[in-house]
Amino acid sequence: MKSILTCQGITKSYGSGDIIENVLKQVDLEFFEGQASVLIGPSGSGKTTLLSILGCLLAPSEGQLLIADQSVNFFDKSSLTEVRRQKLGFIFQHAQLLPFLTIEENLAIVGRNAGMNDADIKQRLDNLLQRLELQAMRYKHPNQLSGGQRQRVAIARALLHRPSIVLADEPTAALDWLTGKTVVELLLEQARLEKAVLVVVTHDTRMLPLFDRILSIADGLLSEQQQTAIADNTFYTQT
Amino acid sequence: MIPFLINTMASVVIAVSTKMLSHNRMRFVMTVTGIAIAFFLAAAQIGLLVGWINTNSAIINNAGVDIWVMAKETRTLDYGTAIPRHRIQQVSSVKGVAWAEGMLVGWINWQHPEGKHITVEVIGLDNANAGGPWRMAEGNIASIRLPETVIVDELSKQALGTLHVGDEAEMEGRRVIIGGFSQGVRTFTAAPFVFTSIENALDYVPYYHYDEISYVLVRAVPNANILDIRDRIAQEVSDVEVLTTDEFAERSVKYWMLETGVGITVIITAALGLLVGAVIMSQTLFAITQDHIANYATLLALGFHQKTLRQIVLTQSLSLGGLGIIVGLVLFFLACNASARSPIPLETTPMVTMGLVAFSLLCCIASSWFSIRAIFKLDPVSVFHG
Incomplete structure (x- = not known):
């Protein structure tokens, strides 16, 4: 399988002198095309920090991040924006759609920002709205949608410009179990269809069987779990 | 067909900035009203000053002569x-x-x-x-x-x-x-x-x-x-002293404006009017950006360039400011008309009006600079914290 995203010795520390807190410690990871990973861990374990680094939103203190074998230059804000614009798709906890734009406009501006042409934007928009059963919502505003519908729109927005990596931060936290499960299933299905690397942060261990890989993080140390651990519910303790 | 407003990146800027403003209609109306009143306040003070200057040189300027000879x-x-x-x-x-x-x-x-x-x-x-x-x-x-x-x-x-x-x-x-x-x-x-x-x-x-x-x-x-x-x-x-009409008018105006307490008071009031108007305008526009700071963070995280966000803020400032100034100008001209036959008229000249508009637009641009600074300091990571 083709390697898309690689972390090499990623460390993230806050503070200075004697008061240094290592949030991430020497994280080595590799993500492959079409692979869906879930990142779990207790609050404050560094999940969001790792996701922020993977999303080129936060610079690591040490180590390097490679996207398609290209090292990311965290000192150049403009190139970070360019990476996010072209290669990354985000899904946030509360969808964070722009409330003043219609669903169609929320999606279209992302395509335009990524440099897609009119025909391509239209084709992707129609396709994604159909796949995610959002055609009827096309001209509505986010406040006219339910939480689950909003997250489906967020999935469409994250995928519209065909990013190679999709990062989701607790996309089901604001949803009930059934709606959340449906959203995650849709997300997995669409990401696999697009052959995108998918990394999802969640607290909900019931979702874990749906993913290819389970990554657990505790005290800044990352470890990979086996699906068999689900039954024992020992995700936060295994190393 | 994709939404017509999203045809180019420039239209994305216009669409996002205008829809962000018009989404909350009440807020939009209040903001434009605030800017209009601020502009009117500044314009009225300057209008009083101009009216005052015109009044105290009116007889000289309307005498229809070229030269004045005096003690x-x-x-x-x-x-x-x-x-x-x-x-x-x-x-x-x-x-x-x-x-x-x-x-x-x-x-x-x-x-x-x-x-x-x-x-x-x-x-x-x-x-x-x-x-x-x-x-x-x-x-x-x-x-x-x-x-x-x-x-x-x-x-x-x-x-x-x-x-x-x-x-x-x-x-x-x-x-x-x-x-x-x-x-x-x-x-x-x-x-x-x-x-x-x-x-x-x-x-x-x-x-x-x-x-x-x-x-x-x-x-x-x-x-x-x-x-x-x-x-x-x-x-x-x-x-005798001999002055042209323009020189005598200028001397009269300078005397009343600069050598009497009344004139200084009018000048200070006009300056304060401008300052207060500028501050209200700047605050109003800055508040709009702050209201939408979470949306700006989302756009940053989604890969929108700082340049695009700057353009959005500037477009908002200029469109809100422009609308407010137009409404304020209408109010000002109405007030000028209403006061034309009163002892204290509000008056203006094309130069003064253009100067006021330019100054107000500059205030809008200055206020957008504060907003842009806020966006520069914005950490896109904040979107992960809801």
């Missing part, structure tokens, strides 16, 4: 002092002078029919009535040639207690008859103008001799160099 060190039209009347003939004989005539300015008491005394500024006019009222509301300017007959402005009717042509009153204990009412001759000294002939004025103003006047007003021959004639008069006529 040395005369600081303003209102404080003219006596010069010999034969200066008129001396000035008339200077090369380049088409004609010259006199004018007398004096301060005396007017007795209101109810008994109170009011100080008035008497303007004595010569044959061509140069320096007299430029518009009549009622009656004829020629009536001042009749004995004891004066013209007052319609704005002073109440103050002087004279409501009709033919009414009688007293000035310095002697009878006067109202021969007509002028229109738009305002005073800012609180002393109403009373126009009459020089001969009549000499009867009332006790401190002028029969052979004295305050000014010689000069009309130059057509196409003459006014400055050359001014210099020639200054050389050939002794013990």
Whole structure:
């Protein structure tokens, strides 16, 4: 399988002198095309920090991040924006759609920002709205949608410009179990269809069987779990 | 078809900025109203200043002459002092002078029919009535040639207690008859103008001799160099100061604006009006950006360039500011119109109006700079914390 995203010795520390807190410690990871990973861990374990680094939103203190074998230059804000614009798709906890734009406009501006042409934007928009059963919502505003519908729109927005990596931060936290499960299933299905690397942060261990890989993080140390651990519910303790 | 507003990146900027603003209609209306009021406040103060300046040089500017000859060190039209009347003939004989005539300015008491005394500024006019009222509301300017007959402005009717042509009153204990009412001759000294002939004025103003006047007003021959004639008069006529109309108007304005407490107060009030207006405008626009800071963070995280966000903020500032300024301008022009016949008019000139608009737009741009700074400091990671 083709390697898309690689972390090499990623460390993230806050503070200075004697008061240094290592949030991430020497994280080595590799993500492959079409692979869906879930990142779990207790609050404050560094999940969001790792996701922020993977999303080129936060610079690591040490180590390097490679996207398609290209090292990311965290000192150049403009190139970070360019990476996010072209290669990354985000899904946030509360969808964070722009409330003043219609669903169609929320999606279209992302395509335009990524440099897609009119025909391509239209084709992707129609396709994604159909796949995610959002055609009827096309001209509505986010406040006219339910939480689950909003997250489906967020999935469409994250995928519209065909990013190679999709990062989701607790996309089901604001949803009930059934709606959340449906959203995650849709997300997995669409990401696999697009052959995108998918990394999802969640607290909900019931979702874990749906993913290819389970990554657990505790005290800044990352470890990979086996699906068999689900039954024992020992995700936060295994190393 | 994709949404028409999203056709190009520039249209994304316009779509996002305008829809962000118009999404909350009440907030949008309140913001535009706030900016309009702020602009109106600033414009009204400047309008008062302009009205004031126009008022205190109106008689000079409307006299229709090119040169004013006066006693040395005369600081303003209102404080003219006596010069010999034969200066008129001396000035008339200077090369380049088409004609010259006199004018007398004096301060005396007017007795209101109810008994109170009011100080008035008497303007004595010569044959061509140069320096007299430029518009009549009622009656004829020629009536001042009749004995004891004066013209007052319609704005002073109440103050002087004279409501009709033919009414009688007293000035310095002697009878006067109202021969007509002028229109738009305002005073800012609180002393109403009373126009009459020089001969009549000499009867009332006790401190002028029969052979004295305050000014010689000069009309130059057509196409003459006014400055050359001014210099020639200054050389050939002794013990006088000679100024062009523009110079005298400027001196009068400077005297009232800079050498009296009243003028300084008006200037300070105008400056404060501008400042308060600018601050309200800036705060209002900054608050809009702060309201949407989470949306800006989302756009940053989604890969929108800082440049695009800057353009969005600037577009918002200029469109909100532009709308507010248009509404404020309409209000200001309405107020100018409404106050045109009042003792304290709001006035403006094309230059002043353009300056006000430019200043206000600059305030909008300055306020967007604060908003842009806030966006620069924005950490896109914040989107992960909901």
